[in-house]
Amino acid sequence: MNYYLLIPFLPLTAFLINILFGKKYVQERAHWVSILAVAGSWIVAVFTLLKVLKGETVNEDLYTWVLSGTFEVSVGFLIDQLTTVMLIVVTTCSTLIHIYSVGYMHGDKGYYRFFAYLSLFTFCMLMLVMANNFLQLYFGWEGVGLCSYFLIGYYFNKKSASDAGKKAFIVNRFGDFGFGLGIIVIFLTFGTIYYEPVFTQIGGVAAQTISFLGYEVNLATLIALLLFCGAIGKSAQMPLHVWLPDAMEGPTPVSALIHAATMVTAGVFLLARCSPIFSLSEPAMVVAALIGAITSIFAATIALVQNDIKRIIAYSTLSQLGYMFLACGVGAYTAGIFHLYTHAFFKALLFLCAGSVMHAMAGELDLQKMGGLKKYMPVTYATMFIASLSISGVPGLAGFFSKDEILWLAYAGPSPVGKFVWAIGTIVAFLTAFYSFRLIFLTFHGEFRGTQKQEHHLHESPKSMTVPLMLLTIGAVASGWVGIPNLLGEVIGIEHSNWFSGFMNPVLGHPEAHGTHAEEWMLMGISVLAGLGGIGLAAVFYLGRRSIPVLLAQKFGFIYRILWNKYYVDELYSHTIVRPTLWISQNILMGITDAKIIELIVNGVPRAIGGVSQHLRKVQTGLLQHYAAIMATGALIIGAWILLR
């Protein structure tokens, strides 16, 4: 009995019902369909977890979709420990965010459409994590991308929203191109696209090299790097991170679900899933660790100075995703997935709280216009405060355990860049705590800085929004308790307290760590200090002397401007990629087609093809003789080519 099929197909059913009957019949009841379906998925996912805990994993093909020669594509499912964790994360977050959306999207014109897309997204995400082959993974991968595109541009009448959607779509094309190539290389190398045979055979071909553009490239490295391209696109790592902050144009529940808890972590999932490939390639691992580290510090510094509440959380997401990449890059896949799992709760919570604030502020996003919201919205304040404590790594909360494990394994692991990324990670921990509490203090403490009208409007959000907040808070606090480091476990008297690591062992293996207990205690202390230091500094700056940050911004105006402008990356891309492309297409290609040289068909620039098309269609003059002459000439050329050989 394939009970697990219910997990993805319930949301799909909900999607179909809503999209087909939404406008006429379901209307304002759309949320019931979606919520019931996703909650059903969650129940089945929990059931699956129980089965997997007993050691019953699944890897089977259900239906052969395409069979042509050795090329086989099936709908198949792989349910192991990694999948189960993802299932729990996705269905839990999805269910709570669905419920939250009832209040948040209330009265929206496209209510049923919104829920339909959310359900479709959930389906695609579940297909992604449950796949047992690369092509189905790719299907889910593109599916979530498409849903993300729809949902970012949900307010399509707003230009910035549709532009952001387009940007996300285009930037992801770069990554997905590499990913697609990676799958092709896998198929060409192994003759199959199934995980299992690929992962068992990869050891045999790891030493092989192939000639690529004149370079001898190690096959495992090539595959790993191509797959990594896809991962950095989807998970918004440097240098393809530019789409994620703009993606905040979408409705806040979307930001919480897609751009914080689930879709953007697909890159991390991919790294973990393909750990047998990555582990064989040290260059790819180092690249992953460095990209993760750089992204995390880069995004954290930008977050320091932003004023848009959602953007700060978006940069925070970038930074935390960098952490997960860093973890995978140093071989600590389990820690990466653990952080993915805890992060999903507290980051979704942060976003939903931000949404709750926006709800109260009638869509206002600017921190400078908030303040003192504590007394108006106590539930939101309390939950967001806990979430911020969790992300800052305050001991006992979820974020602490996962972050600490990553830092320890980076430091003590065998990676050549381990110490370096550890240092960066620690600095980032400090910065994270600082900007998280800057957000809290500026929003909830002090005097209200908005207009009178806004102040009058302030209120706590409805139950449908606050209840998910409270439930997620439980996750943000307690989800880390399944992975308490053994060191701490011994202190509080629990044997093998890092139960999560043990659970994931069959899939991701056990990370190496060489260090003494003293070192481990010391590192733990440093990271806790960094977190508390960040909170404290934020308190000094934004609760105490409000003049300090202003002074600093003035004094270090140059740095401030760079951070405020996000290191000018968007501008850099605009100048180096977007504008030259446009310039080339406008000046050179159009110039050439005007000069009637048709040889440039190959330059896939649409305008050039359009120009060619305009010229080519002139051949079709409408005059019968010309048609006949072309036919006769065709026959003549073919005849000459065959007969005069």
Place this chain on the structure above:
Amino acid sequence: MLPKLFFGYYAVVIIVLSLLVVTRKNPVHSVMWMLLLFFHIAGLYLFLNAEFIAAIQIIVYAGAILVLFLFVVLLLNLREELLIERFIGTWPTALVISVSLLILVIRAIQDMALAPPGNHSVDAIQAETHTVALGKILYTDYLFPFEIASVVLLIAIIGALVLAKRKMRSPQ
């Protein structure tokens, strides 16, 4: 020698007539030259022991098809026809295309190697006359295509009726 001379006469006349057909300005003249051409082709068929084919060449082609053509040609405004340019575009291009095709095909058919002869030799056909010989295989071996041909002719009738007979109003 005599057959070759005979063939030579037919060949030259057929080619000249064909050229006249495609180059005359007045369509009526073209049709008339075509008529003469069909008679010559029929003559050639007789020369090749195909009496029945020669007969239907005259009856169907000259007698039916060309008369049909003539009817339609006479619908046209011939006076205007004589005033305008008969060719369209550049006829040298067409000449180059057709001459190149001609050279290509003639080159290719130099390698024509005939298949072994069948059992319908000239004597055999003459013994039972061409019409009988043709009729026998047409109604036995080629019964199937014959039936299809009947449907093709039916289509022609329907088509002519649908397209030419009915006068339809435009919705405007």
Place this chain on the structure above:
Amino acid sequence: MVPLNWYLMLSTVVFMIGVFGFLTRKNIIIMFISVELMLNAVNISLVSFSHFLQDLRGHILVFFIITVAAAEAAIGLALIIALFRNKTTAHVDEMTEMKG
């Protein structure tokens, strides 16, 4: 005895004259006559093949070609009449409403 090749060359020449006529003439009827010329060229080659192969299949084919040509003529001329009713023309260059 006249060699087969002579017949074939005659047939090819007539065929190409037909092609030439089709490619050049403005009048639709003459174009159509050119096609008939091409069919006749094929008939010449088929009849001569039949003669040299001592096989009647070529004659059968000619018989069918003439049948189809008759049907084609009926339909083609009906089309010309339909066209003539709309535009009082039988010239190709007035039939260029659709292009590109």
Place this chain on the structure above:
Amino acid sequence: MPEFVMPDLAPVMPEIVMTILALVTLIADIIFKRKETLAILSIASVVLVFFVLFGTPFKTTFNGMFIADGYSLFFKLIFLLNVVLTVLISMRYLVIERVNFGEYYSLILFATLGMMLMASAGDLIVLYLGLELMALSTYILAGFITYDMKSNEAAMKYFLLGAFASAFLLYGISMIYGLTGTTDLNAISEYIILNGLTANPVVMLSMILFAVAFSFKIAAVPFHMWAPDAYEGAPTSVTAFMSVGPKAAGFAVLGRVFLIAFGSVRMDWSAVLIPIAILTMGVGNIVALSQTNIKRMLAYSSIAHAGYALLGIIAGTGEGLASVMNYLLIYAFMNIGAFAVIIMLRTEGFKGDTITDYEGLAKSHPLAAALMLVFMFSLTGIPPTAGFMGKLYIFMSAVYAGYTWLVVVAVIFSAISAYFYLRIVMYMYMREPKESVSLAATPALGIALAITAAAVIIIGVLPSAVVSFARAAVAGF
């Protein structure tokens, strides 16, 4: 002279039934005033033929002139399907165009008879007659709106160029007949192999002339020139019919003649077909970009699709042939589906065939827009629609036959095609409606749309049934 023995008529039964029913439809035209009765009668005829078809033994009859096998069966199914869908979308349309005459239905049946004969032809004479039967009926159908100049022009161009192309075909038949002394496809193949004529210029010449004539029928570049004009000018329902039936029939004879009669010179004909296929995909997709009339755009799209399907023939394997058949079946569904939507927009006094007429259709008629979206996705080849599966199988078969580079070219052109298909989608979903468009929706059209849309999605998700049927069909080829 031996006694004449009546050949076995059992394999020809579908054609005989078809002929009788077409004649019945023709006569019924006199009896019934309501022409819808004829439409229903013709659909009933086709359904009857369908059942007869499955009771037909796989045999060769009439001295090998007629072959009933899995290959022809599959193509005949495409033709019958084409009739059903075309008739369903025609009923209301003919009334709107004021050409609601009964001959329309019998002509469609006769044209289909011609296609069925082509698919089963084992002899060049039958092939030629079937082709002419189909072509003549289609010329009449294309010029069916006699008061409309565009329809006249379309029929005239199609007719003259068609006659021109048939002359080439006949020349090819005569050459191969002279060389081999036979017109039977199998006998030709045997003769060529036995006498070592694989390098003979006459074989090449004949093969080239066949390629020209068949390329004309399937509208492959540079013999496609008739297609855009004929498709644009012909009545829309006939355009739908023409873009599927004659094209599939062209592929049926192309496959049989080239793989059987010219099977021994495969390298030579693939050298001819490869440039044709590339040009076809290139010109079809590129010129479609700048079209403003949707029927004309679909004409170029149809040209491009012929290019993709040619890859399967070029592959020259059973798998290639099966994928071509599969593709043509899928193409029938998605293309007629698209035309059904186009026909729905044609109302009294409103042509509805320019691309801008689709602006904002999603707002005014969301269901019609959604269906069009499905068909456009399928024509582009976006999974999980049937169009994707069709392309995938064709491309895979070409890759296995060693034409990877050709597949790369095809994929590039197919990517270009996304631009003009998705432009329609963009117009429907991203633009505001300019003027109010009303739809001429009828139950018959609804049925046609339901069938096509369901087929496009179901074949896209569960292709294996159709594919294995196509594979089984070529097994006895």
